[in-house]
Amino acid sequence: MSHFDYEAIVQKALRGAVKESLEEVRDNGFAGAHHFYITFQTNRADVEMPDFLREKHPEEITIVLQHQFWDLKVTDKGFSVNLSFNDKHETLVVPYTAIVSFLDPSVKFGLQFVPDEVEALSGSVTVPGDKTENTVPSATTGGDNVVTMDTFRKK
Helix, strand or coil: CCCCCHHHHHHHHHHHHHHHHHHHHHHHCCCCCCCEEEEEECCECCCECCHHHHHHCCCEEEEEECCCCEEEEECCCEEEEEEEECCEEEEEEEEHHHEEEEEEHHHCEEEECCCCCCEECCCCECCCCCHHHCCCCHHHHCCCEEECCHHHCCC
16 A cells, blocks of 8 residues: 655645745736735755855755845746845845745745755755654744644644
């Protein structure tokens, strides 16, 4: 009997929702008060970012896409965007599999992810650990639109 990895199937579908949301912004900009908070792992070799940012945020960082971002590119594997740090534009390249959470607080919508295990920068394997530790602060969620797989996980 074959085994369906429903969690992986759902995670892939939800990452597709992130991709589609980013494509909409790339093509049409933000409408109204929409904006995104995207938290992603920084300790992965497949995340490209300036060294000074990785040193300051060795495990994860949250970026905000709202008013000041440039050159948003969206691919099947991830996205890249230019943001300003210390008055200098820097490019971040983020695979969807590194994303921990995706929020649009203007409509109280959020998604949480279990990032894929990959080689960390040190050469060891990054393991998310207890699945409940990747949570979004309750002050930013505030609604019933947060999709989390914790309910369905074996403890």
